[in-house]
Amino acid sequence: xxxxxxxxxxxxxxxxxxxxxxxxxxxxxxxxxxxxxxxxxxxxxxxxxxxxxxxxxxxxxxxxxxxxxxxxxxxxxxxxxxxxxxxxxxxxxxxxxxxxxxxxxxxxxxxxxxxxxxxxxxxxxxxxxxxxxxxxxxxxxxxxxxxxxxxxxxxxxxxxxxxxxxxxxxxxxxxxxxxxxxxxxxxxxxxxxxxxxxxxxxxxxxxxxxxxxxxxxxxxxxxxxx
Amino acid sequence: xxxxxxxxxxxxxxxxxxxxxxxxxxxxxxxxxxxxxxxxxxxxxxxxxxxxxxxxxxxxxxxxxxxxxxxxxxxxxxxxxxxxxxxxxxxxxxxxxxxxxxxxxxxxxxxxxxxxxxxxxxxxxxxxxxxxxxxxxxxxxxxxxxxxxxxxxxxxxxxxxxxxxxxxxxxxxxxxxxxxxxxxxxxxxxxxxxxxxxxxxxxxxxxxxxxxxxxxxxxxxxxxxx
Numbered sequence: 302x303x304x305x306x307x308x309x310x311x312x313x314x315x316x317x318x319x320x321x322x323x324x325x326x327x328x329x330x331x332x333x334x335x336x337x338x339x340x341x342x343x344x345x346x347x348x349x350x351x352x353x354x355x356x357x358x359x360x361x362x363x364x365x366x367x368x369x370x371x372x373x374x375x376x377x378x379x380x381x382x383x384x385x386x387x388x389x390x391x392x393x394x395x396x397x398x399x400x401x402x403x404x405x406x407x408x409x410x411x412x413x414x415x416x417x418x419x420x421x422x423x424x425x426x427x428x429x430x431x432x433x434x435x436x437x438x439x440x441x442x443x444x445x446x447x448x449x450x451x452x453x454x455x456x457x458x459x460x461x462x463x464x465x466x467x468x469x470x471x472x473x474x475x476x477x478x479x480x481x482x483x484x485x486x487x488x489x490x491x492x493x494x495x496x497x498x499x500x501x502x503x504x505x506x507x508x509x510x511x512x513x514x515x516x517x518x519x520x521x522x523x524x525x526x527x
Numbered sequence: 528x529x530x531x532x533x534x535x536x537x538x539x540x541x542x543x544x545x546x547x548x549x550x551x552x553x554x555x556x557x558x559x560x561x562x563x564x565x566x567x568x569x570x571x572x573x574x575x576x577x578x579x580x581x582x583x584x585x586x587x588x589x590x591x592x593x594x595x596x597x598x599x600x601x602x603x604x605x606x607x608x609x610x611x612x613x614x615x616x617x618x619x620x621x622x623x624x625x626x627x628x629x630x631x632x633x634x635x636x637x638x639x640x641x642x643x644x645x646x647x648x649x650x651x652x653x654x655x656x657x658x659x660x661x662x663x664x665x666x667x668x669x670x671x672x673x674x675x676x677x678x679x680x681x682x683x684x685x686x687x688x689x690x691x692x693x694x695x696x697x698x699x700x701x702x703x704x705x706x707x708x709x710x711x712x713x714x715x716x717x718x719x720x721x722x723x724x725x726x727x728x729x730x731x732x733x734x735x736x737x738x739x740x741x742x743x744x745x746x747x748x749x750x751x752x753x
Contacts, residue, residue, distance in 0.1 A: 355583050398635035401675045405631040409624035438674040445667035449627045449659045 302326050302351075304339030305489045306509055307422030307465055310477035312347055314464050315420050317480050321349070323414060325407055328355045329399075335497035339488040346483060354406055400433035404442050404461065411459045412450050424465040424473060439463050470512025478518055485521035498525040528552050528577075530565030531715045532735055533648030533691055536703035538573055540690050541646050543706050547575070549640060551633055554581045555625075561723035565714040572709060580632055626659035630668055630687065637685045638676050650691040650699060665689050696738025704744055711747035724751040 302308040302324040315322045324344040326337055337353065344351035400423065407419045423434040432438065439461055447458040465473050477484065489509045490499035499506050501524045513520035528534040528550040541548045550570040552563055563579065570577035626649065633645045649660040658664060665687055673684040691699050703710065715735045716725035725732050727750045739746035 355581075357581050397638035397677070398631055398675055401634060401671070402628070402631040405624055405628040408627060412623040432677055433675045435674065438671070441667075441671035441674045445627070445664070445671045448661065448664040448667045449624055451623070451658055 302340045302343065303422075304336040304341075304343060304487060305422075305505075306470075306477070306484060306487045306512070307424055307473060308340075309343050309482050309484070309487045310473050310480070311420045311422040311464060312343065312349070313477055313480035313482045315418075316347060316349075320418065322347075322420070323410065323416065324349050324351045325403075325410055326351065326353045327403060327406070328353055329357070335493050336488050338497065339486055342486050343483070346486070352410065356402065356406070398433065400431075400438070401442070404446075408446050408450060408459060416459065417457070418460045418462050420462045420464065422465050423463050424468055424470070434466075436463070436466055439466065469515070470508050471515035474512045474516040474518055478516070485523070489522075494525045496523075496525075498523045500525060501527070528566045528569065529648075530562040530567075530569060530713060531648075531731075532696075532703070532710060532713045532738070533650055533699060534566075535569050535708050535710070535713045536699050536706070537646045537648040537690060538569065538575070539703055539706040539708045541644075542573060542575075546644065548573075548646070549636065549642065550575050550577045551629075551636055552577065552579045553629060553632070554579055555583070561719050562714050564723065565712055568712050569709070572712065578636065582628065582632075624659070626657075626664070627668070630672075634672050634676060634685060642685065643683070644686045644688050646688045646690065648691050649689050650694055650696070660692075662689070662692055665692065695741070696734050697741035700738045700742040700744055704742070711749070715748075720751045722749075722751075724749045726751060727753070 302312060303326065312322060312324060324340065324347075326340040328334070328337055340353075341351060400421065404419065404421060407421075410416070411419055421439070423431075423439065443458070443461045446461065450459065468476070474484070488497055488499070489505045490501075491503040491505045492500045494500070499509075499522050501507075501510070506522075506524075509522065510520055513522075528538060529552065538548060538550060550566065550573075552566040554560070554563055566579075567577060626647065630645065630647060633647075636642070637645055647665070649657075649665065669684070669687045672687065676685065694702070700710070714723055714725070715731045716727075717729040717731045718726045720726070725735075725748050727733075727736070732748075732750075735748065736746055739748075
């Protein structure tokens, strides 16, 4: 659970199904660590256990989200590129093998705790740019997980669920709003200010804002003054 | 590179092939952290870059190697069970999803550095007990890795190599000795003493000792006094 819009919606879906989730967050040297505070608030509000796992991706570098020498791309006022950015180009904000690493830890936690499902909030919009947000990646991870674990070998594999994968941001926002998600507490921005207010201009902000607009739901996001 | 016999042999194989390896070790709350010192010495001796990645598996618990409440099983003098332990039983020293997590980090590092191969020292002996040491696991991880990464999507997947997978401990010891591995610097014991001396009685010690015996090579291991 990153503390963003998608993972907050996943948590609500799991609870709506009557499951008892454990929220798993990663402190991976991300620039936008106000996300983690958001994740803590969301877990507390949902009354679920919250496990924060500290991992050291910053030592590897290679992404604008963890490498101080790279710059998060921002739209300026004249920028009219579509926020989907085009299916072939992988954004600089892609963190190498991030979802593989996150799902691997989730798999370990699931095995230790006897959890039967792992929810991950990848969706159709991320899909356009990040290789590890595509359905075929999730399926391949599922196949690998079945062979990787004690429970898998004994016959009951942990199921990897990606309930948002085919939804647009607008559909996610509409679904989460119906389930009572407090989107004002979520942080999606790749480059928020010190108060955790969103920049309004990075890809994550633009996708999120358009989701609220398209869903016809008022955007509760706290934005930094322009 | 754990600092044990198998990963030290893998490093020698990679160098013998003319590759320029980056050694990757994990500080994951393992009890036997003298392994990490061994890994540092081995990397220094081989003149390769050494990346140590700190990850927090101890918070998850569930294995005798990371959980202080569980006890590493030891043979006593009257114990005549075979060290292979039998294909169906998964040892308590299994760390949930460990190789999945380790390979995921290796995949991230490979992507950032442009490495084309990942070596992992799983072998036929581990295979009998740990699900994530089997050839079918390695193949499934390879398939997943092809879909998980930017390089995979662009056509050049990172290759997962497990050169020891079909070798016995004796064959590994014989191969490594031929390649000049300094096995005296490696630590395999699950429960070494404070000086890093091996207990002689855990499964790892017993497998290792038998490997030297079967290979007809003098065992250079520093053992704790009986």
